[in-house]
Amino acid sequence: MTISAQSILDFPIPKATQVVSARDAILYALSVGYGTDALDDQELKYVYERDLVTAPTLANIVAHPGPWMQQTGVDWTRLVHSEHRLTIHRPVPVDVPLISRSRVLSVVDRGVEKGMFVSFERLIATADGDQPVATIVQTNACRSDGGCGSAGSTPEPLSKVPDRPPDFEFNVDIPQNAALLYRLNGDLNLMHVDPQAARKSGFARPILHGLCSFGYAGYAIVAAIDPSMATGLSSIAARFSAPIFPGETITLQMWRNDAEVRFRGLVAPRGATILDNGIARLS
Known part of the structure; x- marks a missing residue:
């Protein structure tokens, strides 16, 4: 597959849906440090289903479209996450259908030897009512895919x-x-x-x-x-x-x-x- 900045910019990132369970929320919280002190009531609320509070950064893993960049032709083995921005509109709700819609924002070519950066936006909302939950802007470094040109508007x-x-x-x-x-x-x-x-x-x-x-x-x-x-x-x-x-x-x-x-x-x-x-x- 021939890679061009425009082909990546135009790539139709699939929508994704998810219903986050209490188990999902607890597993995430445990995996990023919450609950280290199992006797601390302040931490317990993030890892115990009774009166559960979801971790602020939980939205990062919710309704993710998966490894869609594999389908664009980039060298997946040389791709790494280089920057991340999360805006939280409301805590991630449990047992509520959610949907994400994503789009590529920009491709920044740094040359054949230096690779390129691809930034994309993911909007997460409730599936019923379309109430915003989070906005995510992620930038990936494609370390072996430079020379494809640049396109789009890069984040500040x-x-x-x-x-x-x-x-x-x-x-x-x-x-x-x-x-x-x-x-x-x-x-x-x-x-x-x-x-x-x-x-x-x-x-x-x-x-x-x-x-x-x-x-x-x-x-x-x-x-x-x-x-x-x-x-x-x-x-x-x-x-x-x-x-x-x-x-x-x-x-x-x-x-x-x-x-x-x-x-x-x-x-x-x-x-x-x-x-x-x-x-x-x-x-």
């Missing part, structure tokens, strides 16, 4: 975090089996579980899903600012700047300005910044 770039020491830090330990658990939410890409597939994709060993680290960041922001876990998020966005491996510790650095929180995630022993240009808004 995320601004850098402040050039001063952070207001506070919060450490999150990522379990060794984090990728094995997170993949049960639906992302079965082999680079997160199979060592051979990871090496084929250019990594020494399986890497953590970008959206798993993103979910941990959402958890950490709320836990650091409000230990009662009563504060929510209305939006969160970040760039995936380096891979993180299961078993590592993320140090989330945060700068707060009222309801706005800028953040980045570090893996200090490697000197790696794994999340950058992060911005979240509290609700």
